[in-house]
Amino acid sequence: MHYSVNAPRRDERVKDGDEKVNTKEVIFEQALRIFSEKGFERATIEEIADQAGIAKGTFYYHFKSKxxxxxxxxxxxxxxxxxxxxxxxxxxxxxxxxxxxxxxxxxxxxxxxxxxxxxxxxxxxxxxxxxxxxxxxxxxxxxxxxxxxxxxxxxxxxxxxxxxxxxxxxxxxxxxxxxxxxxxxxxxxxxxxxxxxxxxxxxxxxxxxxxx
Amino acid sequence: MHYSVNAPRRDERVKDGDEKVNTKEVIFEQALRIFSEKGFERATIEEIADQAGIAKGTFYYHFKSKxxxxxxxxxxxxxxxxxxxxxxxxxxxxxxxxxxxxxxxxxxxxxxxxxxxxxxxxxxxxxxxxxxxxxxxxxxxxxxxxxxxxxxxxxxxxxxxxxxxxxxxxxxxxxxxxxxxxxxxxxxxxxxxxxxxxxxxxxxxxxxxxxx
Amino acid sequence: MHYSVNAPRRDERVKDGDEKVNTKEVIFEQALRIFSEKGFERATIEEIADQAGIAKGTFYYHFKSKxxxxxxxxxxxxxxxxxxxxxxxxxxxxxxxxxxxxxxxxxxxxxxxxxxxxxxxxxxxxxxxxxxxxxxxxxxxxxxxxxxxxxxxxxxxxxxxxxxxxxxxxxxxxxxxxxxxxxxxxxxxxxxxxxxxxxxxxxxxxxxxxxx
Amino acid sequence: MHYSVNAPRRDERVKDGDEKVNTKEVIFEQALRIFSEKGFERATIEEIADQAGIAKGTFYYHFKSKxxxxxxxxxxxxxxxxxxxxxxxxxxxxxxxxxxxxxxxxxxxxxxxxxxxxxxxxxxxxxxxxxxxxxxxxxxxxxxxxxxxxxxxxxxxxxxxxxxxxxxxxxxxxxxxxxxxxxxxxxxxxxxxxxxxxxxxxxxxxxxxxxx
DNA sequence: GATGAATGAGCTTTCATTCAT
DNA sequence: GATGAATGAAAGCTCATTCAT
Known part of the structure; x- marks a missing residue:
């Protein structure tokens, strides 16, 4: 599934060959998956961050709150x-x-x-x-x-x-x-x-x- | 046990004579109400115990766990x-x-x-x-x-x-x-x-x- | 220093010989000391609890917040x-x-x-x-x-x-x-x-x- | 450096001609103001940088630490x-x-x-x-x-x-x-x-x- | 010079659960 | 049967600092 929000327009992506991951999008995907599996309460920021391959702090750099x-x-x-x-x-x-x-x-x-x-x-x-x-x-x-x-x-x-x-x-x-x-x-x-x-x-x- | 809806809170009960309150049942009623209002996660033992008019420890005397x-x-x-x-x-x-x-x-x-x-x-x-x-x-x-x-x-x-x-x-x-x-x-x-x-x-x- | 609040009245203390410590009072004393040394911000609940010889959770059992x-x-x-x-x-x-x-x-x-x-x-x-x-x-x-x-x-x-x-x-x-x-x-x-x-x-x- | 009080925020400045703003001085002014308002602990680099109209990284280009x-x-x-x-x-x-x-x-x-x-x-x-x-x-x-x-x-x-x-x-x-x-x-x-x-x-x- | 995304240690707080009385 | 003080793991969130660009 992939309704990504604020996805970067094509020309913003750098390095075609190199996999330039959009952190925000990765968080979206993992959060959606984990929320859907566990519900809001049982999902933890730690797990979302882990699965997105980022540090907990990075999550809060991109989003105000859970x-x-x-x-x-x-x-x-x-x-x-x-x-x-x-x-x-x-x-x-x-x-x-x-x-x-x-x-x-x-x-x-x-x-x-x-x-x-x-x-x-x-x-x-x-x-x-x-x-x-x-x-x-x-x-x-x-x-x-x-x-x-x-x-x-x-x-x-x-x-x-x-x-x-x-x-x-x-x-x-x-x-x-x-x-x-x-x-x-x-x-x-x-x-x-x-x-x-x-x-x-x-x-x-x-x-x-x-x-x- | 009967699923009574809108069971009266403990303190609303009148204890005339020796009409004993069955603690376990009171817990059932309040737990049902609170679980239904808040869901499993957002319900707390503290609130259930409070509403049932018992101490937190008493809950664990009657039930192994939430x-x-x-x-x-x-x-x-x-x-x-x-x-x-x-x-x-x-x-x-x-x-x-x-x-x-x-x-x-x-x-x-x-x-x-x-x-x-x-x-x-x-x-x-x-x-x-x-x-x-x-x-x-x-x-x-x-x-x-x-x-x-x-x-x-x-x-x-x-x-x-x-x-x-x-x-x-x-x-x-x-x-x-x-x-x-x-x-x-x-x-x-x-x-x-x-x-x-x-x-x-x-x-x-x-x-x-x-x-x- | 010892302006203890809600200190237990004499007859509430149990076991004269045994040192029955009033947790709340111990927290008061240590908190006062640590707040005075470090100020509100630099004082941590962890340190207050440690110095009072209790677990962090115990602090929050006795006080709503820092x-x-x-x-x-x-x-x-x-x-x-x-x-x-x-x-x-x-x-x-x-x-x-x-x-x-x-x-x-x-x-x-x-x-x-x-x-x-x-x-x-x-x-x-x-x-x-x-x-x-x-x-x-x-x-x-x-x-x-x-x-x-x-x-x-x-x-x-x-x-x-x-x-x-x-x-x-x-x-x-x-x-x-x-x-x-x-x-x-x-x-x-x-x-x-x-x-x-x-x-x-x-x-x-x-x-x-x-x-x- | 001069301790100007009530220094104008960055975005209030008018840059007519090539009147260069000295970044370091702007930081000084805003930091002084914010430190004085909130104290050392409650002041954040983020706020200082924001008010100085610079990026957080820029702060650390000019100063080793808070x-x-x-x-x-x-x-x-x-x-x-x-x-x-x-x-x-x-x-x-x-x-x-x-x-x-x-x-x-x-x-x-x-x-x-x-x-x-x-x-x-x-x-x-x-x-x-x-x-x-x-x-x-x-x-x-x-x-x-x-x-x-x-x-x-x-x-x-x-x-x-x-x-x-x-x-x-x-x-x-x-x-x-x-x-x-x-x-x-x-x-x-x-x-x-x-x-x-x-x-x-x-x-x-x-x-x-x-x-x- | 300047940037801002990324980090991780550390903070306050919550809560199910235990246990001595 | 009943209590409530004590616990500690775990959660959400903050922030000084780093670093590749």
Whole structure:
């Protein structure tokens, strides 16, 4: 996984042959991995630094604090999901097509950013009362992501395409089904491949478990 | 032991006559509450002991360690869900009726043991690599719970009632949908009332989001 | 030096023969000594704990933080000086007699609490911008101590006994002369003996350096 | 080098033409200011460098260490006081006139180098056992300053002009009175103006507090 | 001359756990 | 059964200093 932030532009890198490592990026990668494996609390700066091949002090040269890094990582990830989904929605199409796009983007996200999803599920669905600021940090973004989808469901209901249930409930069914399927595989150490499950997921979500 | 939610703090209790407080139970209640609020790591023995109205040393007189208590709480809860579900399944009925029973028991569990569900979601869906033993502790129980349901789905597929998809996937859709809907409400501080959502959930799971 | 706070009352001590050490008191003594030698910043909890013969954790069992202990020590000391001075003033007498009492109490304080005076001079006359709360902590006490003396000087001026200068300036002359003489000796490792200097100090303060 | 007080921060300077900023001097100014505000320990190289508008590395290009800079600053200041006092003494006059000169120079010094005085009081009267070398650094200079004044007092005593007390004690009374009055004002954020207090100080020191 | 990334020793503080009473 | 003082390993973080460029 590699959503590196502030990656140096190509021409800033020196010495093509020589492996000029960007310290900040290495920290990002290792932190993401370790946060996703251990959660925020059990991850230690010492381990992140060790794995990144730097001294503890170097970590603090690049980041103000453990929380700051974590929050940063969190926001980066959610922004990617949001952006992708918005872009997909703007392509237009029927309600069902757009719903499929939302589902598809979510599946792609789980596939492409498995480490990040682990991390987010570890800490955000996790200890609710966590450093409460995370709640605050997330709420706006979460809404920005959810509202358009709810709107889409409403649109479908007006057209008589979507069942007349609470849009929020429908939304949660979509998110819950996809994330549970994806995270179960990811937590079990399997690599999540959306191709294997996407048609099944669409089937279940659209038409339910029962035949007819 | 019973998972009482919102158990009164020690000092709120009235000791009329010789109504003895069972120390162990008081610890259970407070630990459950605090674990569910803060997660395993952020909960401290000190706080649990304080809230239970006992000395820190007393905690260690009753429990070997923080983890032991946590694991105990964990198992108690899962056993309740398992037992209830098994009992419900043994009542027999058509596949759909039994599936409805499974869903119903799950909803009841989320409703009756909200604190416990918070706790479990805080730490088990949480930091995956947690004290790795939890994984080991859970796997057997989880399987004992999941297998009969998978078997039920298979039975339905053989009868042509349930769509021809991976039973595991179907199972995860059920679990994911229900838990997400329930936990969203619980984490948002609302009291989860299964009556309000159970028919909608059944509708979505059985027939999907789309009309026809 | 031994202004122990919360010292156990006699009957709380167990085992007369056996040396039952009061941990909190030992920490007080060592902290006072080390703060006075090194100042707040250069003193470390590790050293205080070591010298007190306890583990680092034990320090934090008894005190919330390094600052808290320091502030506590600070207040204890100033209260002693204040109380002694007030008591002396309440005995009444002529203005000169009362002024002599104030001077005498100050000298006694420097003599009896040399460690504390070192500490206070190390940090309070010291880094002005220190954890600013100290300023706040001290101002009220300082005023409570200074005001009665200023009032005394004013009384003397009304009676035509004390020279017509700013009372604040006169007060500072008294404090500065005494503290400089005392601290010079204390910092130079000599034991400060007020008997040796008190008559000289009174002479200088009352009649000046010059003859006639 | 000159101890300019309230030197403008780097970024406030206007570089018109090729008016070169002497890096070393800028560091001096900012270090003096910050040391005087925070004391040696609480001042950081980072802040000094920031305020001087240079990189941290640049600091170490100009100075061997934090202590070295501090000691240098210390010596510069004391030399100024010493030189001024020596010069004033060499002008001759009666004992009283020369004593007035000493007092006057001291007052001028407090007025002209308030930042430096803050600094010196922050750290030298401060944590006594400080990097013990400071003691060693200072003793010679201190003696070079004090001895002539003590000699002057002795001369006055031989002439029957100065009261027959320990010259050291008299000296400390002078230093203590002046420095306490000056520092009280400086620490309280007022600008110290020697004109306002010099006649009062002379009165107190020469003739005491009491009338007649 | 100047830079800033990197370092590591050292600091304060937390907390699960032990144990004598 | 119950207590609470004591412990020490480990964590997050700071900062003077170095050094390749």
């Amino acid at each position: 929380s700051e890094l974590f929050e940063f990582l969190l926001q980066q990830g959610t922004h990617i999901l949001m952006d992708n989904t918005m872009t997909a929605l703007q392509k237009g199409g029927t309600v069902v097509e757009r719903l499929e796009a939302v589902i598809n983007e979510l599946l792609s996200f789980f596939q492409d950013y498995q480490e990040f999803c682990r991390m987010i599920f570890s800490e955000i669905l996790g200890p609710a009362a966590a450093p409460t600021r995370w709640e605050e940090i997330f709420k706006p973004d979460r809404q920005k992501y959810l509202l358009p989808v709810i709107e889409l469901i409403r649109e479908g209901q007006e057209q008589g395409i979507i069942r007349n249930i609470s849009p929020q409930t429908a939304l949660q069914a979509i998110l819950g089904t996809i994330s549970t399927i994806a995270m179960t595989q990811i937590f079990h150490g399997e690599h999540f491949d959306k191709m294997k499950v996407s048609s099944q997921i669409r089937e279940i979500l659209f038409h339910g478990i029962l035949v007819a | 983890s032991e208590l946590f694991e105990f709480l964990l198992q108690q809860g899962t056993h309740i869900l398992m037992d209830n579900t098994m009992t419900a399944l043994q009542k027999g009925g058509t596949v759909v009726e039994r599936l409805e029973a499974v869903i119903n028991e799950l909803l009841s569990f989320f409703q009756d043991y909200q604190e416990f569900c918070r706790m479990i979601f805080s730490e088990i869906l949480g930091p995956a690599a947690a004290p790795t033993r939890w994984e080991e502790i859970f796997k057997p129980d989880r399987q004992k719970y999941l297998l009969p349901v998978i078997e039920l789905i298979r039975e339905g597929q053989e009868q042509g009632i349930i769509r021809n998809i991976s039973p595991q996937t179907a199972l995860q859709a059920i679990l994911g949908t229900i838990s997400t809907i329930a936990m969203t409400q619980i984490f948002h501080g609302e009291h989860f009332d299964k009556m309000k959502v159970s028919s909608q959930i059944r509708e979505i799971l059985f027939h999907g989001i789309l009309v026809a | 600052s808290e202990l320091f502030e506590f020590l600070l207040q204890q000391g100033t209260h002693i000086l204040m109380d002694n001075t007030m008591t002396a003033l309440q005995k009444g007498g002529t203005v000169v007699e009362r002024l002599e009492a104030v001077i005498n109490e100050l000298l006694s304080f420097f003599q009896d609490y040399q460690e504390f005076c070192r500490m206070i001079f190390s940090e309070i006359l010291g880094p002005a911008a220190a954890p600013t709360r100290w300023e706040e902590i001290f101002k009220p006490d300082r005023q409570k101590y200074l005001l009665p003396v200023i009032e005394l000087i004013r009384e003397g001026q009304e009676q035509g006994i004390i020279r017509n200068i700013s009372p604040q300036t006169a007060l500072q002359a008294i404090l500065g002369t005494i503290s400089t003489i005392a601290m010079t000796q204390i910092f130079h490792g000599e034991h400060f003996d007020k008997m040796k200097v008190s008559s000289q100090i009174r002479e200088i303060l009352f009649h000046g350096i010059l003859v006639a | 202590s070295e800079l501090f000691e240098f600053l210390l010596q510069q200041g004391t030399h100024i006081l010493m030189d001024n006092t020596m010069t004033a003494l060499q002008k001759g006059g009666t004992v009283v006139e020369r004593l007035e000169a000493v007092i006057n120079e001291l007052l001028s010094f407090f007025q002209d180098y308030q930042e430096f005085c803050r600094m010196i009081f922050s750290e030298i009267l401060g944590p006594a056992a400080a990097p013990t070398r400071w003691e060693e650094i200072f003793k010679p200079d201190r003696q070079k300053y004090l001895l002539p004044v003590i000699e002057l007092i002795r001369e006055g005593q031989e002439q029957g002009i100065i009261r027959n007390i320990s010259p050291q004690t008299a000296l400390q009374a002078i230093l203590g009175t002046i420095s306490t009055i000056a520092m009280t004002q400086i620490f309280h954020g007022e600008h110290f103006d020697k004109m306002k207090v010099s006649s009062q100080i002379r009165e107190i020191l020469f003739h005491g507090i009491l009338v007649a």
